[in-house]
Amino acid sequence: METISQNKAYGGVQGVYRHRSATTGTDMTFSVYVPPHEEGARLPVLWYLSGLTCTHANVTDKGEYRRACAEHGIIFVAPDTSPRGDDVPDDDAWDFGQGAGFYVDATQDPWSANFRMRSYVEDELPALIAREFAVADMSRQGITGHSMGGHGALTIALRNPGRFRSVSAFAPIVSPLNCPWGEKALGGYLGSDRAAWMPYDACALIADGARLDALLVDQGDADAFLREQLKPELLQQACEAAGIPLTLRMQRGYDHSYYFIATFMADHIAWAAERLR
Numbered sequence: 001m002e003t004i005s006q007n008k009a010y011g012g013v014q015g016v017y018r019h020r021s022a023t024t025g026t027d028m029t030f031s032v033y034v035p036p037h038e039e040g041a042r043l044p045v046l047w048y049l050s051g052l053t054c055t056h057a058n059v060t061d062k063g064e065y066r067r068a069c070a071e072h073g074i075i076f077v078a079p080d081t082s083p084r085g086d087d088v089p090d091d092d093a094w095d096f097g098q099g100a101g102f103y104v105d106a107t108q109d110p111w112s113a114n115f116r117m118r119s120y121v122e123d124e125l126p127a128l129i130a131r132e133f134a135v136a137d138m139s140r141q142g143i144t145g146h147s148m149g150g151h152g153a154l155t156i157a158l159r160n161p162g163r164f165r166s167v168s169a170f171a172p173i174v175s176p177l178n179c180p181w182g183e184k185a186l187g188g189y190l191g192s193d194r195a196a197w198m199p200y201d202a203c204a205l206i207a208d209g210a211r212l213d214a215l216l217v218d219q220g221d222a223d224a225f226l227r228e229q230l231k232p233e234l235l236q237q238a239c240e241a242a243g244i245p246l247t248l249r250m251q252r253g254y255d256h257s258y259y260f261i262a263t264f265m266a267d268h269i270a271w272a273a274e275r276l277r
């Protein structure tokens with residue numbers, strides 16, 4: 001692992017790191033904020049998965065998470081959203097290819113060689129964090145994310161029961177089976193057999209028996225993607241039918257941007273802190 005930058009912030013260290021990923025076959029960049037702590041302390045880890053077009057840098061620059069992470073003693077990890085590079089397949093559209101990995105392991109050519117973000121985020125990066133950051137207590141993990149990253153957070157938590165004590169999301173894609181972004185991405189990465197998409201659909205996973213202890217979702221009602229892509233009512237119905245306690249907060253006047261995320265970031269960190277103590 002190579003250190004790209006380290007800056008003191010709120011008494012802790014905001015770092016950006018790069019490593020060679022065996023999973024994606026590319027270099028991958030991610031950011032980690034380690035709050036101030038006593039020597040020898042072990043701190044919980046909150047994963048933040050980003051949305052379409054993002055790298056680690058969007059939330060690192062605009063997410064305003066460091067003050068709350070320092071207050072609660074939480075490590076904040078932000079991976080990239082896809083493999084990148086001149087040798088990596090891409091698409092002209094902003095919602096497919098590089099910057100749009102959808103946290104799936106692609107099975108279709110030409111994507112399957114590099115686009116393995118499920119395995120990267122579920123397996124390789126957690127192992128690297130555990131190895132390189134002695135302060136990280138991997139028995140206390142939480143996960144959150146935005147939009148495509150909210151979809152990633154929900155599906156990864158639902159597929160890995162017991163791993164995340166805290167789950168939340170900002171304006172998540174809740175059912176890729178039922179929105180244009182999802183149909184395009186999962187169709188492209190996984191092929192036309194929709195049964196293969198099921199492990200990547202939060203609502204389908206819940207209908208199939210997957211459970212969460214609790215879930216916090218913030219959604220702006222002025223989000224331009226709300227009605228066509230995000231459809232929180234589908235998650236609400238799935239959670240109601242399954243008895244999953246969902247706190248869905250429709251936030252009046254907020255859009256899809258990092259101004260919205262930054263406004264409610266401290267609430268999500270407090271939500272995680274309560275469950276990661």
Ligand SMILES: N[C@@H](CCC(=O)N[C@@H](CS)C(=O)NCC(=O)O)C(=O)O
Pocket residue numbers: 050051052053054058094146147148256257258
């Ligand atoms: N095409 C627009 C819309 C895509 C969009 O809103 N992406 C969200 C995630 S789904 C985002 O966080 N964009 C980057 C940013 O706001 O910093 C863009 O390129 O930003």
